[in-house]
Every structure is written in C-alpha cells, then in structure tokens.
Amino acid sequence: MVMYGFTNLDINPSINSPTRPVEAINYGGHWLDDEITGYTTLVVSGRYTFSRKINDADLTGDGNMYLSSKLERRVIEVKFLIKTESIVEYNRQMEQLNIILSKPHQRLYFADYPEAVYTGTVTEIKMENDILNDVGTITIECSDPFAYSNDQIASGTGNSFQFPNTGINYGQTPETIIFNPSADIGSLTVSNGDKKIEINQGITANAKVLIDFNALDVVINEVSTLMNVTLDSNLGDFYIKDGDTIRFSTNGKYEIRYRVKKL
Template structure:
C-alpha cells in the first residue's frame, strides 16, 4: 500500500498524483475532469506459492516447486463533478476506458515499466452524490511487470556470443533473429546455405534448430571396376530474384519475357510492369513488382512476365511473397483485380499454379489451386486492407481497441513426386496425382491484372520469387580404384531466409511461416533465459559456412520484475 493523497490540496493544482494510472497510453486524469487517483495497492513484491513434500518422520519439508499467483491491483480514486449529468458522463467515459482487455498499465512514479491487466470489479459508491470515492480492481493473469523499452543486442566483436547486462529481478525469455546471407545477385549459386543454428548458455542449456551433422557437401568414395549405381539427394537454386529495391527489376528484367506467358483461362496479356512502392513511402526495401500500366480489355487484363529456368525441375519448392488487398478509401471496395503464379512445362502445359482474383464489389475474393491444368480447389479469401494473408500490417492501438495484425504475405508451392503441396499465405492443401509424377517445370509466369474498366486493386504485386530444384544425382561406384567425389546436399536454411525464435512462446518461424519441425526434441525452452546480472548467451551455426556468407544474429528482450 502506498501513501494517501490529500485530494483537497491536489485539486488546487494541475500536477498528476504520484501514482496516477496511465492506461493504454493516456492518464485517466487527462481524460476525465474531476477524476483523481488517491492510492494504489497490489504493485508491491509478490510472494510465491510453495508446494512442499513431507517425508516420513523427517523434520520440516522439502520444496517441490514454487509459482507466482495472479496479481490483483487496486486503484483508489475520487470523482468530483458539478452536476448529476456531468457525473454520469464522467462515469460513462471511465467505463469505456476500463473496457479494454489486457490493458497496458503504467503508473506515474514508475513510467518505464508496465503491467498487463484486465478490469474485473469496482466498489459500490454512495448514491445521489456528485463527489464520491471508490476502488477499481485489475486482475493481472501475468503477475510480472515489464520494461516499456525492448532492448536489441548485437553479438560481441570478439566471438559468437551476446553479453547482456540484465537489470530485471525475474527471468526473461529472449527472442533470437537470424538473417541469412542477403543475395541480390540474381544468379544461380549456393551462397548463404546453412545446416543448423543453435543458442546456449553457460549451464549448457541449448535451443537447436536444423541438423548440426548436415554438411554443405557429401563425400562419396567411388571404387572402379565393379560398377554400382546409386542416387544422392541434392538441391540447386534455379531462381532467386528480389524486387524490393527501386533498381531490382532493371537489374534482372532482361531475363524475362513480357506478355507472352502461359496463364490460366483467357485473360488478356497487355500493359507494362515495373518497380512500384508497396507502401505510402519512398524508402528503399518497400518496392515490389507490379503493373505500371494495364492496357485495355473487356475482362481481366494486365501485364505478365515469364522466366525460363536453366534446366527443368521435376521436384521443387517455389517460395514467394506478395501484397494483395484493397485500400481504405471510400471506393476501395469497388477495386477489382487478379494475381496468377503459373508453373508450366516446356510445351506450355500448366503443372501447378495459383489464381487469386476479386471480380466484384466488397472485400472478398476467391483463390484457385491448380494442378495438372485443372482447378483442384476454389474458395473465398479475404482481400480487405489488413487481411491476414497478403494485406497491409496494422499497428495496435489499445485506446481505440485496434489489435495488431501482422500479415503473412509468404507462400509456397512444392512438388515431391506425385504430391503437390500449397501454402497460400498460411492456407495449406496437398494433392496427389500420379499423372504429374514425372512432369517437370520449365517456365514461371506471373500476371498482375485488373477487371475490364473497374478500378484496379490498390496493392497487387510480388516482393520476391525463389525456386529450388530437389533431385537425386546418379552416382556410379566401381571396385579396385577408390575415387572421392563431393556432392551438394539439401540444407535447412538458404540465402535471404529470416529465422525467428521466440523462446517465451517456444515457437520458431522461417520467413514468417511456422516451422516447429526444425527444433530439436530436447530443446531447453524452460531453462534458457536471462537472469539478473551479466549473462552470456552463445550461438553457433554450420562450421562450413564461409565467413563472407555467414548469417547475422540478433537478441531482443524486455526486463521483467516482480
């Protein structure tokens, strides 16, 4: 319990009480005339609950475990108004302020820390009075308070480790980010590949992802004379183009053919394409490949670009990211358009593809998953401004009851034998057809279009596209003479990948897609954390990665207090 505030003296000045409550970014005193915080309780250190075990005739008990219970914070207040009407208006505003779940609670005497709590009760007040006192109760399911600032740490210059001076008095679970080598060359190469990454502390608690035994190349010994033939799995990057910079498209457009591609249905290939801003900004890294002119047509029409692979790929993984949504203008719901990503063979037959289109007013469109030239699945999809698939990110504003939306934007199409798998912004579906087992992709066509004379979608473009060929290399083994050969192997991580590990949620994401399968079964999620004082957390990655192509590591955390 903190000291009592003299409200008679306080009402004569404009200063806030020392324990004034800022909820979701604004003090209540600044929103309601006549409101004043009197006192606060429940912010003090929280005592743990102990679970103990008694053993026979042994004196005392043995500690089994301890935990911290839910925290309850009580705010005493006074409300002074000039009339019954003003009193009711003030209470309506107060209830609106308190109605947000999981509110951010900051107190004036400790502005650098916050609790997360939900309003759960309010004391009764005397009826018929315009000057009252009462209590507001918040329940904090998470009993700890956190630093307002989130800290980001770079590795120390003399080694692969983070040195963190942690000033909280309770453990904090950090977030790790790994940015693999950024390859903007547009050429076929294996730069930036990596087999695993790991994080560990001084007590040998480890978070490991990928396979530490995975090599860049596999050594194969071949014996001559007696012939043996076997297959070695390997990969080859056939396409890796990013369009996020203003000059990205100019650097690679000579490798593409415009408006002569293989597309689904009878859309008209016309218009021009180039680098366009995907946000209302002129900053680099915000561009994408989009239509700069749609031409004319009485149905869906717009430009296409087609890339021919240096060699056909029977099994592959195509990954790409796009933005596709209407804007928030008055006429935004009238915007129409389509996006196609089509993979075809050398003869122009469609092997696989995606067709997303919006053909009428509203916020909804439809998507098609295409295999072997036919639509295997068609369903509705949200194309509003902040849709979770390909929309624009939205920043949270608790005061306005606006939640954060972080959209996926990333998709993939994978072929493994007779199985074609789609991950369309998080919508996953697989199809099995023996008819495609031996078919190979040779060309990739991207189309961005609008419908007839309707206004085009405000946002419709491609950030990057990458295709990796998976195949088995035939190796011949002979007896008598031993020959050593080296072959590329399939690696977990590649150039331009971004890998994020949130140890507080025990989650891992690769290019914004959940990849819990990359984590080792024995990962020490509960035991790898920051504690008060100096902490040293090391990291490692495949030792065969050359220093020029090494991944970059970051650590982020908030301080946690009882």
Template sequence: MSYEFRDIEKTTSPPDKRPVESLTFSGHNLDDEIAEFHTVNVDGRDNYTRKLQVADTFGDGDFFLNSQLDHNIVTVGFFLIADTTDKFNSAFTRLKYLLQGDEKEFYFDDEPEFVRVGTVTKLTNTEPGSLSVKGTIEITMSDPYRHGQSKEVTGGNVAMINDPQILYPQNVDTIVVKLLPQSTDNMRITIGNSYIMELGGGLSANSTVVLDINNRTLTMNGTSILNKIKIMNTNIFEAKIKKGDKVVCLEAIQIKVKYRVKLL
C-alpha cells in the first residue's frame, strides 16, 4: 500500500495554549477546535513489533525465514471538561466526528516535521456520566513509519544522496531527467550498485523524462514511454536509496530525485 502525502502547514513550535504533544488529526487540531478538550499524554510513538516467519528444525530453536514490521498503535490520553451536560455532549460528539475516516494523516506538535498515517480504532470515556472525564484515543498505524516532508536532490548527470536522516534504505518517489541537446537511441539510469533502468527505441533531444516509481509510470514530455523499457535490464521500480548512493544518467544534463524519509 502506498500513500500520497500532502505537506501540512505546521509551525516549528506549538502555540502557548497547546500541550506540547497536541494532536492534529486529518488537518484538525483537537485542542484548538474543541475548547473542552485537553491533551494529557501520548504513548506508543516509539514502539514497534516485528513478526518473524520461522520453520521448525531438528535442533534447538527455529530456522529463520524472514520478518516484517507489524502495525503500531499510538494512544492519546485526554481530558474532556465541561460545565454543563449540553456542552459536554456537544464536545464529545464533535470529537467523534473529527476522528472519523480511514488512513488519515496526523502529527504531534513536538515533531512537526513528521507525518503519520492511521485510523482511530478506539475512543474511550473512562468516567461515563461525569462532566470531567479522562479518555483515550487509540490510533492504529497500518504503516508503522513516520514520514518526513518531501526532499529533492539535484545534479548534472549525477545526483548524490547525502542525507543524514537516511538511517536505512528509503523509497524513491520520482526521478526527473532533462536529456542532452541531442537525440539518443538509448538511456540508462542507475541508483547505487543495485538498481537500473534501460530504455531503447529513440529519445528526443532536450526531452524531459519523468520516472514515477510510486505510480509505476514513465513519461517523456508528458507521453507514456513504458514501451521503451528494456524489461530484462530494469529493476528500478523496486529501488531503495541509502546515504552515499549516486543516481547516474550519462545522457542527462540535469537529474532531480524526490523522496521522503521515513523513520520508526
């Protein structure tokens, strides 16, 4: 599953009236929009679990096959305090409304540079009947990562990936190549020592080639050229980048590489 993230306008420091861990869910800051709502604490952001696939052995232990990260659950504790029953009911109804929807973007004021994706799977009121209650919001992240803002690296026929936030291999979103001012029969893009794409069939001078890895499209001047890919020499749609990688296209006068850092 892939997600198309928007850049959400966020401040680098939360306003004084907000708790430091104030939650913005699907574009709505709960502390701002509901006067009776007050964020207390957030738990689970730094957790992760990994599922192992193993096989039985004749000896001790198991034989490791593979592993994958499981979903993560973030829990937000809050107070909802009102001075009348009508105000309390209205505030809780508003809260439930703002938390609706599947796979919504959310972030916290103390990490404004990262966006997460999740679905509210539980909302609890621990003191029903009271006008001053402590409750919890449980957000299940099917994608356990937090995602940074879009970044772009440019170069001539070589673009160097030298981002200190890249702690482990990351997905590439797009690679845009501006071709040399003469036509060419072939074109080759490499990422590090592992990923490659080769094209054949003629490419026009000064053309712009856009490889969209997320959507698995390839265009030249806006027209699809997927038919020009040499399939047996191409694995770039599975590409990952790591710090120190070079994206190279000798037929280019400019390369632009866009990506988003994701961290646990």
C-alpha cells in the first residue's frame, strides 16, 4: 500500500507583530519596521505586475513575426517614512537601514503575503527631502520575476506520488528528490509523464539516491553518479504541475522537495 505525507513549510502569518503595517517588508530575515526605530512602511508597488520582452523580426508587409519572448526582471518599490527627533538619531537610523539593505541577492517577503518569497537586490535608497521627518523609496530588482513558496515536502513509501492542487501553474522542476529503494536494484528510473531520469547503476537497498535539480546532479550515498545517468534523461526540464504523478521503477521511501512559483 502506498503511503505518503505532505508537509507545508510556509511561514505562519500569525506570528507577525500586530504593530507592523500591512505591507511591512522582511529583507534578508530583517523586519525593517521592527528593527529600525521610527521606520514605517507606507506602500509597496511592483508585486502584482509583470513585463514581457518580445523578440520578433521585421516583415516586408505589415507588422512583425513573433519569434520568442521572456518575462523581464521585477522591480519592487517600497515607500517608507522615517521619523526622528535629532540629526544624531536620523544618522543612526539611516546607517542601520544601509547595513541591512546593502546585502545583495536576499530573500524578501511582505507581511500581507508571506507565502510569496522573492529574491532581490536593493539598487537604490532615495530620500525626498533629507530632513528629520522624511519619506524615502527603496528600489529592489529581482532578476527572477517569480516569487516562490517556502519549501513544500512530500514524503512517503511506495512507487509513486501524485501532486495535490497547490497552485503549480508555471513550468518548474522540483528542488530535490530523495529515494531509498527497499531492495537491491540494477537500475532506477524516476518518471513524470514523458519525462524521466534513468540511472544505469546497481543500487543497494536503503541507499540514499539524491536528484538535485538545482545543481543538475545525481548523488548516491554522497558520491556523484552523473556519468551513469542516461543522456536522454530530463534533469533540466523535469517539469511538474498540479495533478502530476512521479513514479519510481521500484518500491522504496521517497522525499520530494519543491517550491510553488507565483507571478
């Protein structure tokens, strides 16, 4: 009998401080509204829009011929208020802000939707008037326009797992698949529809097989076995969506880790 479990590791919004503004930002693990005295998030823009760049070719007649397109990077702007009593306090607040925001390529999310996690870099902090009580804007560029849920983990025993309806609507691979076969096997195939990953190598019972889709590697008991993965395997495009079923060529214990993309 197939047994599986499903673990949702999304941030619990109930832990948010009741004093934070609705759109308070967490950048690199820091709530700015909590850590910087006198700082208040006012409004955020750029989270629910996108832009697409089209690659086309000129025609001799009317219009152009569509060739391809891609989503461009996301730009998020956070408008905030700084209230201070003295220039000394103002300088200290801005120094704290710069220390937190100077770190590039950080995870960030907002109090009203903590399940959507972006990765971005602050490219500019601009103040309107440079006075003690002032309004400023933080500009964050996200090279990847998508937000992602926190890690979702599906685990169980058997030879298959079907994804529930969790909002997997965009092309994405899992983060990792870990499989421990229940018996010695001569090879292992992991498939999803017409996509497969085939390992032509003997694997002992309970060995740890790790398929890492970010590193594009297959590791057995901490040793890379990429040379024994067939050339027609789909490491780079093993895409999943709601309702898909991942199948293993033998019984065993599995753990599938993935993050749901959001636009």
